[in-house]
Amino acid sequence: MTTSSSPVLLVRGGHELSGDVRVSGFKHAFVTVLAGALTGRSTVTVDNCPDIEETRVLLALARSFGVRVRGGGRTVSVDPSGLTEHALDPRLVDRVHGAVYLLPALLARFGQVRLPAAGGCRIGDAASGARPVHQYAEVLRRFGAEVATGQDGSLTVRADRMTACELDLRDWTADRELRTGPLYSGATKMAILAAASARGTTRLRHPYPKPDVTELVRLLDATGRPARYTPEGDLLIEGRPDGGHGRPVRHELVSDLIEVVTWATAAALTGGKVRLTGLTPGRLAAGLAPEIAVARDMGLSWHPTARSLVLTGEPPSAAADITVASHGIYSDSQPFFMLLATLGPGVSHIRETVWRRRFTHVPELRRLGADIEVVDAEARVLGGHPPSRPGQSVVGRDLRSTAALLLAALAVPGRARVYGSEHLVRGYEDLVGDLVRLGARIRTESHEDGG
Ligand SMILES: CC(=O)N[C@H]1[C@@H](OP(=O)(O)OP(=O)(O)OC[C@H]2O[C@@H](n3ccc(=O)[nH]c3=O)[C@H](O)[C@@H]2O)O[C@H](CO)[C@@H](O)[C@@H]1O
Ligand SMILES: C=C(OP(=O)(O)O)C(=O)O
Structure with a gap:
């Protein structure tokens, strides 16, 4: 069924979830804030760090460059003054996507780097x-770098100095007609991180608007690389090749938006009552605005206005577009909205314009009883067919597809097996443990136990 040796999750669904969960x-945002910190001189203490594999691997890479990392778990300090090595260990880089963003810091310091x-x-x-x-x-x-790309996705970059520039992020659109926008x-x-160490002021037009970017902008500004949005929405970054003011800075990370979506889906699917705690309400609500709007259209209320949010397990009352x-x-x-759509009434349509093939959960959800068809990156989900078929793997x-399938299995009145648990550690502190604490019945079984 799968070549991985990670445990299989044996789920007995049909149980309500209820209780508190602290969102990490x-x-x-951790990825970009760490990468931004390494382009500077300040010791940066990050609060509300997610204690996940992504964090552990990126911090191991930082240590391997000579960066002093203190603390662990939810509060971590990084002091980039000892950064003296630029070799990126391929065995670590291979484990997380976020490693690409460490490149500008190394390039600015050493003039060359192989990623x-x-x-x-x-x-x-x-x-x-x-x-x-x-x-x-x-x-x-x-920014003036010479770059060679390898067939395998590696990058070799040289730049004796980086120079600020003006660039329109629309230029990187392979297909101008993509509805995803530019x-x-x-x-x-990558542009913001390069701009932080470049000589001069960079102007970025049409920057990606999500909190992973706005958190990085805040961090650069706080560490002495002035960064601000113009009234037209352009981003101006004053580069500081010397790394900024060097004074220590604290940064509390915004709550994990996708974790909130995960728990909201879990509550709706199991009919429970889940209270999310430890939220950063203002920045979370701003970042989640598109998700909150879709949830509202589906008749769900997810608005985080305080440090906690109660999610009652109502199913959607309308289809989604x-x-x-x-x-x-x-x-x-x-994947979570797709799962919610199986519970609601009517026919929902979901067009994926970012990763047009990100539908590997569809055949698996169908196996559990959902009625979903995908044509040309658009899924049509027939409501009233939630996961309900027991005895499936x-x-x-x-x-995210693994997390969504685990939640789907919790909705099935009976047993299901979920493979792929190795993916969860990269993005959730302890999703299985938290679900069990809230009343889910999940056992793990190693391949040796289960054959
Ligand atoms: C814009 C967007 O929503 N990005 C998502 C993307 O970020 P991530 O940063 O991983 O990916 P990019 O934003 O660079 O690319 C997103 C899409 O744009 C396409 N592309 C990119 C560059 C280019 O020059 N031409 C082009 O066509 C890519 O093939 C892909 O289909 O995946 C992350 C992990 O799921 C999500 O958190 C991000 O929200
Ligand atoms: C695709 C994801 O992450 P990454 O970019 O780290 O692979 C994700 O978090 O859903």
Whole structure:
């Protein structure tokens, strides 16, 4: 069924979830904030860190460069003054996608760097699932770097100095007709990180608008690399090749938006009452605005206005019409909305314009009884067919599809087996443990136990 040796999750569904869960800090924002900290001179203490594999691997890479890392768990301090090594260990880089964003800090300091192929979810349009790297290469060239891309997704970059530039993130759109719009996240993040150490002021037009970017902008500004949005929405970053003011800075990360979507889906599917705690309400609500709007259209109320949020397990009362896009709902939220749509009435439509092949959960959800068809990156979900067929085995092939399939199994009145649990550790502190604490019946079984 799967070649992985990670445990199989044996789920006995049909039980209500109820209780409190503390939501961790946002995985994607941790990546950019750490990468931004390493382009500077300040010791940065990050509060509300997610204690997940992504964090552990990135901090191990930082240590391998000579960065002093203190603390662990939810509060971590990084002091980049000892950064003296630039070799990126391919065995670590291969485990997370976020390693790509460490490149600008190393380039600014050493003038050259080789980035082995990065890991993370294999959700790219290529048959292999590999994600593109050309946008990073193009962006770095705009700052004066020479870049060679390898067939395997590696990048070799040289730049004696980086010079500020003006760039329109629409330039990185391979297909101008894509409904996703021009706001590519990877190109935006790479450009901001390069701008932080470049000489002069960079102007970025049409920057990707999500909290992984706005958190990085806040961090740069706080560490002495002035960064601000103009009234037209352009981003201006004053580069500081010397790394900024060097004074210590604290940064509390915004709550993990996708974790909130995960728990809201879990509550609706199991009919329980889940209270999310430890939230950063203002920034969370701003980042989740597209998801909150879709939830409202489906008759669900998810609005985080305080540090906690109670989610009652109401099923959706209306079908959804969703376009996953850089300025709309996250692609990472898509599998959860699909699952919610199986519970609601009517026919829902979900168009995926970011990762057009990110539908590996569809055949698995169908196996559990859902009625979903995908044609040309658009899923049509017939409501009133929630996961309900016991005795099935399903395989998660990336982080969010595995989480969504685990939740789907919890809705099945009976037994189900979920494979792919190795993906969960990269994005959730302890999803299985938290679900069990709230009343879910999940046992883990190693392949040796179960054959
Ligand atoms: C814009 C967007 O919503 N980005 C998502 C993307 O970020 P991530 O940063 O991983 O990916 P990018 O934003 O760079 O690319 C997103 C999409 O744009 C395409 N592309 C990219 C560059 C380019 O020059 N031409 C081009 O066509 C890619 O093939 C892909 O289909 O995946 C992350 C993990 O799921 C999500 O958290 C981000 O929300
Ligand atoms: C695709 C995801 O992450 P990454 O970019 O780390 O692979 C995700 O968080 O859903």
